[in-house]
Amino acid sequence: MADTFDVVIIGGGPAGQAAALALALAGHGLAIAVIDEPPRPGGQILRQPPAPFAVSNWLPGRSYDGLKAQLARFEALEGISWLGGHSAIGLVREADGLVVQASGQDGLRRLVARRVLVAAGCQDLAVPLPGWTLPGVYAAGGIQAFIKSQQIVPGERVLLAGTHPLMLLIGAQIVAAGGTLAGVLFAQPRQTMIANALRHATAAAAHAGNLAAAASAMKVLAGAGVAVRFDTALTAAIGNSQVEGARTAAGDIACNAIGLCYGFVPQSTLPRMAGARVQTAGPAGGWATVADGWGQSSVPGLFVAGETTGVAGAPAAMAAGEMAGIGIAHSLGLIDASEAQHRAGPARRRHARLLGFARMLDAVADPTGYLPAPTPDTLACRCEDVDFATIDQAIATGGSANAVKLATRCGMGACQGRNCEPTLLRRMATAGRTDDTGFTQRFPARPVAIGDLAD
């Protein structure tokens, strides 16, 4: 089944929504499809409760207001083909245009588009440490998504550990949900965080609102009697068949869920699969797709926006999505160059300002030097059960990331290396190999039933 669109947008988060809104404004009757894995739009930042749920006072807090307002505008937009519950598993250029293969419960759809925007967001940096494969160890963003969407706290006693200040917000959300926190542990000293923030003092001043949100989250945690510790590294998750506690620099802490929060990496599979040029992303690692000021990547017709171009937060993604939408409209001949410049002006200025804040957050949250130390038998690749001793041995022979993959199976599993690639590249960099371009990105970007792909 082939569907033809003017524009296919991959990702229903802030960037994808903003692009759709800008496109709708620029051209009536454009055929636009927006595809995402959850059933409802919002992205991870606004992962919505299921349709049968009613949640009053959902995601309170000023930082969500602008995002929620845009989501409402997007959901009210007519003429958009919303393909929730679909995974974009392939992206290729074919004779009739760019082709996105979308896999859903109803099988596979082939979406042909004149332009494709990848606004696929980011994922938590996967952080190997002893015991991290025990049930109950989560990416912190996964815990937050449970609270936002499914209205569940996945554990009676949750510990958050890492380097990223987002932990404060997630912690406050757990408390507000009636959950119990075993603590919030920052691996880095408080002074280091402050010093790194002060190096970006202008950005800090310009985004006092975000800092106030952090301060009010701190207050919520203090009110609930939750210990927020600095300079306190998580060294292992402990337990037999599930998490029973956390080993930390300050002793063992009883808990039955741990959220790891050391930063975020762009979802880069699709642009890389399509051959787009990428560069190393922020301090957490990963690959940022290179784009011009309109989001146009090195592949003709393929645009990127939001965290795909480097993790900078939802408001920045919103601004970038709007610029990409305008850029796509211009590339389709719907508006001329000066009109595009004019329309993009406010978003461009907002984006520049927000990038300043993002760089500050990068500096404050930088996990470099604070990642837990794996032991030789700690698994680097969760899918294929490949431990650090094995990858270290393969790295020592001097091969590329692809060669290590071939030799060890690290990255050959169901996640296709999305979890272990940053780990492996960091490990190779420690061994002096900083020039590797990572795993060749293979089809499909997500697992898909053989029967859906067959003739």
Add this chain to the structure above:
Amino acid sequence: MGMRIEADVTRGNAITIIVDGEALPAFAGETVATAMLAAGRQVFRADTGGKPRGLYCNMGTCSECLVTIVASGRRVRACLTEAVDGMEIATRG
């Protein structure tokens, strides 16, 4: 065990799914992963050494939560799959 948030939340209809033969209460709209965690089932698969594994990313990326829908045999990510009344799930492929 996962804890359903009660304040400010009205859920969909009560439903039941069956995981490895055990009936689990759930609510329409919940994912299979949520129903499992709320029932205290944290194990979604076993690794190659037989050790239990849980869900990790909850956003469709890590594939740790792949389970089998018994009726169709399809292997799906529990974190993205909506629970349907009477749905039977197996955590072993």
Add this chain to the structure above:
Amino acid sequence: MDPGLRRGSDGEREPDGVTHKSDVLVIGGGLIGCATAWRLARAGAQVTLLEAGDINAGASGQNAGSLHFQIERRFIENGEALAEQAARIVALNRLAITDWRGLEAELGADLHVSMAGGLMVAETPEQVAMLEAKVRRESAEGLASRLIDGDQARAVAPCLAPQILAACHLPDEGHADPRAVTPAFAAAARAEGADIRTRTAVQAIRREAGAFHVGTADAAFRADRVLIACGAWTAHVAALANLHMPLYPVALLMNATERTAPVLPQLIQHVGRRLSMKQAYAGNILIGGGWPSRLAQKADGGFDLGAKASIIQASLAGNLRAAIDTVPMVERLNLIRSWTGVTAISADQLPIVGEVPRMPGLFVAGGGSAFTLGPTFARLLARAMGGERVAELDLLSPARFEHLNSFMG
């Protein structure tokens, strides 16, 4: 580390102006190159091996690991003459069976060799007739293949589809782990003293006074004999010696399912459709069988062998359909990876293995089936490069293309 500094595997930079002398220089760190280097080093020769990228990075590591000893479908579908000629390769297949049975013990390595048998299946009466003709040829060449009916086939491999009418069963077929085989040969070669250098691309080959001079970006080598075993790159490297080698790159598609419980110990092939299936030791079912992918192209024309070949959707859909029709249980499994690998086929489909008459001392090896037959090619090549006359290789000799090199060399 200075990224511009090219290193040999020993990590030492070579001082300028020194020529490294060895008895044999092998170009290409794939299965044939590494295995031949090992055989020769073990026989006492001084061996240097140069690999432009990483060991096992080409077709040797990218293929799906079939050990297929029945006459291949591609030889049967292209007419009587080719089938007749191909039947003669069965003699080599028989040698390969013996080689594979001994390989793990010989190398002292776990290569995940499984020789639990292979079935080439037929779904139509026409295909059954093809199998019958094939078995006759194989029997004449002494291969123990046997035609069985559909029920017998399903008794051997219960996962086969009900519409399978017949199969040709060969108990020796199976599969091995392409990730393990070539590295094991390389390690064994190193242990025997071979000098293996990766990320060392050959840039010049010159024959002077009966010896070969081979140049890389920052080193010079001299050897009495040279083997070019560069898979899809073989023609390019032969060109450095001013020779034509009619080997053409082809990009093939392979697919892996997620891991599943053991269901398929055999190698499954299809006589009428492009298909190979097996369950690798890790539990993934690998699906291939020669479906084309699209080679990357250079801006100025020609193929870019260094770039990733792209998947042709019709190949993917067709390959997976053939798999489901043959082994229905794969329908519900998830595909987790499709990949493309570039190999080479020769002008007449038979591999090219042996000495180039136009340039004595220069040997080539390549042109298909080089996973299954690679260890055997290497064993025979090592003898030939040691100066022995090896009749088993006559069928594959580059001499049959000597007319192309009448004005070369």
